[in-house]
Amino acid sequence: xxxxxxxxxxxxxxxxxxxxxxxxxxxxxxxxxxxxxxxxxxxxxxxxxxxxxxxxxxxxxxxxxxxxxxxxx
Numbered sequence: 773x774x775x776x777x778x779x780x781x782x783x784x785x786x787x788x789x790x791x792x793x794x795x796x797x798x799x800x801x802x803x804x805x806x807x808x809x810x811x812x813x814x815x816x817x818x819x820x821x822x823x824x825x826x827x828x829x830x831x832x833x834x835x836x837x838x839x840x841x842x843x844x845x
Contacts, residue, residue: 773816773817773818773819773820773822773823773843773844773845774814774815774816774843774844775814775815775817775823775826775827775841775842775843775844776812776813776814776815776841776842776844777812777813777814777815777826777827777830777839777840777841777842778808778809778811778812778813778839778840778841778842779793779809779810779811779812779813779830779836779838779839780808780809780810780836780837780838780839781810781811781835781836781837782835782836782837785834785835785836786804786810786811787804788835789810789811789833789835789836790802790803790804790811792833792835793811793813793830793833796826796829796830797826798815798816798817798822798823798826799813799814799815799826800814800815800816801813801814802814809840813830820843823841823843827839827841
């Protein structure tokens, strides 16, 4: 399964948050963007539970303000 996680960070935390996201299992790629969100993250996982866990790990990173996850079934 594939998912895209859109991340909003606290001011000045894009670079450190991006580096932390890239270290998480199931993250295929992540990069900064401009606009409503600060980072776009693409993940590949075997099931919804793994996507949920990966999303939770990203939400737990210091510097993450909020996320929005879109899953491709």
